[in-house]
Amino acid sequence: MNREGHKRAHAKTPRKDPGPETIPEITWQGDDEALLLLCQQRRPGVATVLYDRFGKEIHRLVWHILGPDSEHEDLVHQIFINILQGIHRLRSAQSLHAWCVSVTINTTRSEIRKRSRQRMFFRPEKCMDMVADHTPNPEDRDLLKRTFSLLSHLPSKERIAFVLRYIEENTLAQVAACCDCSLATAKRRISRAQKRFRKMAQRDPALAERLGGKGGSEPC
Amino acid sequence: MLDPMEKFGQEIRDLLGEEPPEETQRQVRKRLGKVEIPEKRQSLRLVPLASAALALIGVTALLLTWWVAESPAPHFPALIDANQATADGVYRAPAKEPLMLRFVDGSQVELAAQAAGQIAYPDRKTVAMTVEQGQLQAHIQTSTGVSWQFRAGLFRVMVTGTALAIDWQPAAQRIQVNVSEGQVKVVGGSLGEEGITVRTGDRLDASPQGFSLNRIIDHSSPKGTTSMLSPVKPEPAPAPALPKIKKTAPRKTKTRQDPDRWQWLAQAGYFDRAMVAVDRAGVEKLVGSLPANRLVLLADSARYTGQTRLARRALLMLRKRFPLSGEAKLASFRLARIAIDLEKDHGKAAHWFKTYLSQNPQGKLAEDARGRLCEALLLAGKMNAARAAAADYLQRYPQGAYAALARLAIQDP
Structure with a gap:
């Protein structure tokens, strides 16, 4: 464990429980080793720190796999919950990035399977609702819709x-x-x-x- | 050089962008800030097998309950092959061949080449197909109690019958509906919410500016008395020419060939294709076995596609097999029109008009027949007979559509 990084992380973490309504503002400056330790200690506000570290990448992966989707927000949230739930099993901070990507892929895959099952039982698929907001050009919108419809x-x-x-x-x-x-x-x-x-x-x-x-x- | 798939992937990536909108990301971060870090999960490996089995049964039961309680009721009739959808539920026929959509209750919708439509189930007992563009033919099973609707722009076609054809031109906002069996109600647009009922054999042509309804069979007349193409509002056409209707039929599909297929093709207005089906079924077999009204349909279809020999054969057979029927009496008028308009055999036309008048002196088409008899005799060069026919016409219908012609015939030295 990098002692210095750990110290920095402790210094920036609020000591008191921020309560359910406040968002802890943590500017993460430590390394993955310190982050892993914080996560395993279940420190308050660590979910946001984890999000700041991997959020962009996870968002991008889900965005590209599912396309503009009304459940994107929920899915990314669920991915972080899954990461936090299983992070105690992780032994090496070097694997943290790969592990987060792996959880993202697995959770997204589960979501795709769930939708396939729903489609099989005639439940309408909820997807591409955000296309209209995302791409104002109707031709682009149409292309995206068609592509993700085939991908589904x-x-x-x-x-x-x-x-x-x-x-x-x-x-x-x-x-x-x-x-x-x-x-x-x-x-x-x-x-x-x-x-x-x-x-x-x-x-x-x-x-x-x-x-x-x-x-x-x-x-x- | 990039593989087309890689190029395509790049294009999609460019359209999607690198990440979702900032607002979405902010929302996730906000939610995560409020989240309490969940407890460590128990590893499934530690759970005894029996517990896992029980959990599985429980989950299955829960899922079943959930499906029953939460999921919308299964839509009937569902499509047999829902994978035909090309994009988000849109069924798009390829550029050069039709696309057949089959439903579990036996209903069929055939999208002609380049046509596209979307299927929705507003409720358990309604199937709504939105026609995006092009032509379709539908054979609907009405016995299942499911109501069908076709939506095209402002228009809605409520199906209460069984077979119909729709042609939707989105650019012109124009819809054509041909009903071959049963009846439909069309509402919306220029038809208003009260709409109009289109029955068997009718052809509706509607656009935002107005509509016209052509009736192939006059429903108001007694059975078998009228079966000519005439508009609902009678036109004072002086010399109505035989309509030359040529419709582009969808290409041949690998569908099961129904021996009666030619009938609904003809009723839907696809006369060319109906004639191909007639050839397949065998002309001799058909003219020897069809009932009177189907012989009329066969003759009309042949007439519209210019196959005068077949039309004449069907009509003569009709007169021979059903000499006392109303269709047989009308057959002579049809034969006369074939002779005068298509074959230009004016002598024969005069013969058939006379035959018709001798059998139906007070028939609905008697005025037409007398006028056209005069015309046929004039064209055949039988001036004396023409003058006599003209005098007879003027005496009966001094203000008739052929009065001018009749006066000319009388004055002609």
């Missing part, structure tokens, strides 16, 4: 691998690391997702035109 028909693992590869623009190794699978499995998922997506996109002239013909290529 992909199996959750394939969908995530596809998004990490093509929208997040990760390398295959990074996709494999995020999905906690081997490189070969990541390749296979991306390839399958790509084939499925292309097949579905062929029915949609606008998407088919963008994807340029029927042929698919291996993920590289």
Whole structure:
């Protein structure tokens, strides 16, 4: 443990319980090791600190996987709750970042599965409500809607691998690391997702035109 | 050079942006500030197997209860293959072929090429299809008690019958409705909330500026007396020409071929395609077995597509097989019109007009028949007979639509 960092963290943390209505203002300056210790000690206000450290990245991942979604806020909140609930199992601060990404991916995958089940039992899917706010241009809005509608028909693992590869623009190794699978499995998922997506996109002239013909290529 | 998929991914990423709006992020941070850090979760590995099984049963029971209590009631009739939707519930037919939507109750909606529509279930007993553009044909099962609606712009088509065709042109805000079986009610737009009822064989053409309703079968007349294409408001057309209706039928699909398919295609106005189906079913078989009213439909469909031989054959067979029927009496008028308008055989036309008049001297089409008889005789060069027919016409209908022609015939040296 970095003693100095720990001290700094303690210095910036309010000593009293801030109560449910106040948001602790903590400017985090410590390292991941100190943050992990704070989380494991369940210090008040540590959720906000964790959010300041990883919030942007988690928001971005969920945003890219699910698209503009009315439940985005709830989902990110749930991801942080999951992180805080399971953080006591983490032994090394070096794994904190990878672990947070892993929890994000898993929670998002659960959400996608839940929606698939709901769709199966005729519950209307709540998604893309924020598209109108996010993209005022109707053509862009339409493209986003169509794309995420097709993505919603992909199996959750394939969908995530596809998004990490093509929208997040990760390398295959990074996709494999995020999905906690081997490189070969990541390749296979991306390839399958790509084939499925292309097949579905062929029915949609606008998407088919963008994807340029029927042929698919291996993920590289 | 980038793979198209990578390029596409980049485009989507650019549209999405790096992250959600600032406000969303602020809200999450605010909520997390209020959260109490949850207790450590018990590892499932420590839970005995029996407890896990019990929990599973409990969760299953809860889920079932939740589905029953919380989930909206299953929508009936559901689509058999809901995966046909291309984007967020929009069903879009490909550019060159139709898209068939089948429902579990047996209803079918065929979107013609390039047509698009969206299906919604406002409540358990209603199916509402919003037509975004293009043509569709629907065969609705009404026995299930589910009510169907088709929405197109301001117009709503409430289905109470079974088969209809809709053509929606969003740019012109124009809708055409052909009902081939049963009846529908169309409301909204220029039709107002009271709407208009469109029955079997009717064709409604409505736009925000107004509407017209063409009746193929006059419902007000006694059965079998009138079956001509005539508008609801009678037009004083001096020499009504045979309508040449050519509709672009959707392309052939791999759907099950129904031997009666040609009938609903014809009733929906797809005469070209109906004739292809007639060929498949066998002309000889059809003219020898169809009932009188279907023979009329066959003859009309053939007439509209210019197949005069087939039309004549169907009408002659109608006269032969059902000599006493109302359709048989009208058949002679139809034969006359085929002869004068399509075949330009004026002598034969005069013969058929005379036949019609001899069987229906006071029929609804008698004035037309007398006027056109005069015209046919003039065109055939039988001047004496034409003058006699003209005199007879003027005596009966001095202000009739053919009065001017009749006077000309009398004055012509």
